[in-house]
Amino acid sequence: MRPLLILLFALLLTACAGPPLRGTGDLGLIIERASGNVTLVDTTARQPYARIGGLGDLSHASAVYSRDGRYAFIFGRDGGLTKIDLLEAKIVKRVMQSGNAIGGSISQDGRIVVAQNYTPGGIKAFDAETLELLSEVPAEFAPGQFSKVVGLADTSGNKFAYALFEGGEIWVSDFSNPKKPVTQRFPAGSQPYDGLVTPDGRYYLAGLFGEDGIALLDLWQPEKGSRKILENYCRGQEKLPVFKMPHLRGWSVAQSKAYLPAIGRHEVLVVDVATWQEVGRIPVRGQPVFVMARPDGRQIWVNFAFPDNAKVDVIDTLAGKVVHAFEPGKGILHMEFAPRGENVWLSARDDNKVLIVNTENFAKLGEIPAESPSGIFFTARAVRIGF
Amino acid sequence: MSPSNFIFALFFLSTVAVGSAKPAVAGEPDAARQKELVHLVRQDCGSCHGMTLKGGLGPALLPEVLRDKPAEGLVATIYYGRPGTPMPPWKAFVSEAEAAWIVDKLMSKFPQ
Numbered sequence: 001m002r003p004l005l006i007l008l009f010a011l012l013l014t015a016c017a018g019p020p021l022r023g024t025g026d027l028g029l030i031i032e033r034a035s036g037n038v039t040l041v042d043t044t045a046r047q048p049y050a051r052i053g054g055l056g057d058l059s060h061a062s063a064v065y066s067r068d069g070r071y072a073f074i075f076g077r078d079g080g081l082t083k084i085d086l087l088e089a090k091i092v093k094r095v096m097q098s099g100n101a102i103g104g105s106i107s108q109d110g111r112i113v114v115a116q117n118y119t120p121g122g123i124k125a126f127d128a129e130t131l132e133l134l135s136e137v138p139a140e141f142a143p144g145q146f147s148k149v150v151g152l153a154d155t156s157g158n159k160f161a162y163a164l165f166e167g168g169e170i171w172v173s174d175f176s177n178p179k180k181p182v183t184q185r186f187p188a189g190s191q192p193y194d195g196l197v198t199p200d201g202r203y204y205l206a207g208l209f210g211e212d213g214i215a216l217l218d219l220w221q222p223e224k225g226s227r228k229i230l231e232n233y234c235r236g237q238e239k240l241p242v243f244k245m246p247h248l249r250g251w252s253v254a255q256s257k258a259y260l261p262a263i264g265r266h267e268v269l270v271v272d273v274a275t276w277q278e279v280g281r282i283p284v285r286g287q288p289v290f291v292m293a294r295p296d297g298r299q300i301w302v303n304f305a306f307p308d309n310a311k312v313d314v315i316d317t318l319a320g321k322v323v324h325a326f327e328p329g330k331g332i333l334h335m336e337f338a339p340r341g342e343n344v345w346l347s348a349r350d351d352n353k354v355l356i357v358n359t360e361n362f363a364k365l366g367e368i369p370a371e372s373p374s375g376i377f378f379t380a381r382a383v384r385i386g387f
Numbered sequence: 388m389s390p391s392n393f394i395f396a397l398f399f400l401s402t403v404a405v406g407s408a409k410p411a412v413a414g415e416p417d418a419a420r421q422k423e424l425v426h427l428v429r430q431d432c433g434s435c436h437g438m439t440l441k442g443g444l445g446p447a448l449l450p451e452v453l454r455d456k457p458a459e460g461l462v463a464t465i466y467y468g469r470p471g472t473p474m475p476p477w478k479a480f481v482s483e484a485e486a487a488w489i490v491d492k493l494m495s496k497f498p499q
Contacts, residue, residue, distance in 0.1 A: 033438060059438030077437055100442060118443060148444065165444065191473070193444070209473055241468065241475035244434045245444060306431045307480065331430070349430065372430075 019087070024069035025339070027086045028378035030347070030354055031061045031074070032371045038074065039370050040089055043338050043345075043378060046356055046366050050089035056080040062103040062375055064387070066128060067110035069379035073128070075104040075115055083131060086379070093131045097124055102150065107158040108385075112178050114160050116152035123149055123162060125178055134178040141167030141185075151195020151206055151248065153386045155219050163192035163206040163215075170195070170206050170217050170226055186226040188215035196248040197386035198258075198273065205229075207248050209263055216276060229276045230260075230269060239264025244305035246289050250386035254297030255317050261288035261302075268302060268315065282321060284313045290334065293317075294341040294359055301344060303332045312346065314362070324362050328355050333373070339380035347373040414484050421488070424481065425498045428489060435473065440497060444473065453494050461490045 026044040036058055040050040055061070057078035064073050071092065072084045079098035084091055100119035106112070106128065113126045122138040139147040147164035155161055158175045170186040190210025197204050197219070206215040213231040218224055246261035253259075257279065258271045268291050270280040286308030292301050300315040309331050314324040329348025336345045343365055346355045354373050356365040381387035416424060429438050435445035446452065453461065465486040468476035477486070492498060 057437070057439050057441070059433055060443060077439075077443065078441070100437075102443070150444075193473070210471075242473065243431065243475055245473065306434075350426075 022087070024086055024379050026379075027069065028336070028376065029063060029072055029074075029084070029086070030345075030368070030370050030373050031058050031063070031375040031377075033059045033061065033349075033374040034372035037371065038072075038084065039368070039373075040086060041368065046343075046368075048368050048370075052084060052089060052091060054091065055082050055094075058374070060102065060374070063377040064104060064106045064113070065377075065379050065382035066106070067382050069382045071128075072377065072379075073104060073106065073113050075101050077101060079115075079117065081113070081115055081126065081131060095126075095131050097126070097133070102148070103152060105152045105154045105160055107154055107160075107175060108156055109158060112158060112175055114152060114154075114175075116149040116162055118148040121146035121148050121164075121166075123152060123160065123173065125175055125181065127178075135175075135181050137171070137173050137181055137183055139164050139167060139171070141169060150193055153195060153197035153204065153250075155197050155204070155385070156201045159219070161195065161197060161204040161217070161219065163188055163195045165191055165193065168192065168210075170204060170215060172204075172217075172219065172222065184222060186215075186217055186222070188226060189213060189228060193245050193263075194248040196250050196252060198253050199250045199385060201385040203273075205248065205258070205260075207246065207260070207263070209242075209245070212263075214260065230271065230278055233262060233269060233278065233281075234265060237265075240266065240287065242287055242305060243307070244287070244289055244309075246287070246291070246305075249292075250384065251290075251292040254293035254300060257317070259291050259293065259300045259315070259317075261291050263287075268300070270320075280320060282315055284315075284322060285311050285325060292335055292337070294337055294344070295339065296341050299341075299359060301335050303335060303346075309333070314359075326362065328357060328364075329353070334375050336376035336378055339378060345376050347376055349373060416485055416488055420485070421498075424485060424489060425492075427480070428493075428497065429499075440493070448493050448497075450494055450496065453490075458487070458490050458494065461493070462486045465489060 030039040036055045037053045039048045056076045059077045061076045074082045079101045081097045082094040098117040101117050104115040113128045124136040125134040147167035152162040161172045170188045173181045173183045175181050188206045189208045192206040193209040195206040204217045212234045213228045217226040260269045268282045272279045286304030288302045302313045310327045313322045316323040329351045331349035333349045334347045354368045437443045440448040466478045
């Protein structure tokens with residue numbers, strides 16, 4: 001009885017001293033790319049609750065979450081890797097891990113955080129607890145030649161798949177032993193610009209910039225090798241200039257189809273995930289950058305490269321066409337759905353705010369001030385493969 | 388060689404032949420336009436070259452990197468793009484004179 005009383009007393013004391021208990025499932029963060037800040041947000045209240053500075057160059061920064069949704073790992077363009085505590089709203093740890101980074105990922109078991117780097121080209125694995133360097137895989141695709149790494153994605157078994165822009169390959173590194181990764185290489189094609197793993201973790205796709213097509217690898221049967229899908233989707237027609245590279249992630253898959261940005265065409269390509277055959281293409285109002293399914297897969301939201309980055313098109317997957325086209329703000333850089341998709345948050349970079357829009361009727365629900373906002377990342381990503 | 392490649396090569400050859408003098412900054416854009424151009428470079432060029440111009444998928448655009456490159460070639464790269472690379476032509480959005488102004492600023496100190 002006595003130990004129990006002591007325990008109760010201790011619990012009471014902690015409860016009095018600390019902030020009110022709360023979960024993290026409805027929290028998130030907004031990257032403010034120009035000022036090195038992140039704004040922490042509550043998606044239930046639809047309000048910011050804290051702002052953290054000193055994160056360095058956050059242009060093109062991205063974030064992944066620990067599996068409890070409490071910690072965010074933010075990868076900055078300058079190679080900074082910052083671990084943030086969302087509950088205490090503070091930086092826990094920060095390391096400079098490379099000269100020029102593009103993003104990162106977290107392992108299936110949540111123990112390893114991997115950063116993908118442009119300079120020096122390769123990936124680096126860190127202990128998620130301490131950010132201590134565990135190992136690295138330089139992207140040396142030929143003797144003395146290093147490639148920028150793009151499209152890093154976590155897959156089952158603490159493996160990570162990624163693509164080499166100059167190397168034209170897909171690599172899969174197995175971190176079962178985090179200090180001794182084992183890497184397999186597969187041909188991809190000319191200039192892979194980004195990649196994704198399907199939500200079930202089975203397929204890795206690398207979008208190609210230097211040729212029409214997408215490289216596909218079945219991670220369940222890697223011995224079968226990589227192959228190309230959507231070959232020659234431009235059908236020999238002159239490509240339109242691309243003023244910003246599209247981004248690929250597992251959000252492309254909805255209703256057993258993948259909705260993928262075309263390169264140099266103002267179209268979204270639709271592919272059947274069972275056969276990997278093209279089953280349609282949907283005209284949109286610019287070069288797509290993000291082609292993101294609402295979590296239920298009913299809608300696909302598309303934003304665009306310069307000079308069409310004020311526009312957003314919404315595709316209804318049942319109708320197979322754009323059902324809503326609007327201009328919600330200036331410089332729409334990124335979109336993030338509430339965990340179950342009832343609203344979407346849009347970064348309007350040149351309006352210095354984040355807009356919250358109802359996905360059923362497209363009404364604006366609110367806005368949050370943010371300086372040059374870019375990426376928006378909610379903790380629901382913590383439980384999704386490839387996010 | 389594709390037509391666009393050919394045009395680029397022609398332009399590049401012709402400009403190299405002229406030598407590596409500073410680009411003509413005749414008709415410098417007015418203050419409002421300069422502000423737009425700075426925003427364009429930092430934000431939109433920045434999506435590949437980095438907002439701080441230290442590079443990304445595209446190379447760094449810092450003075451020490453650009454120093455040894457002929458300015459006219461850089462102006463042509465902005466205006467016509469670089470076939471075979473992701474660098475697109477920006478001629479629908481900037482004039483050649485404006486591209487020259489951007490190169491001039493990149494080679495000295497690019498405004499914030």
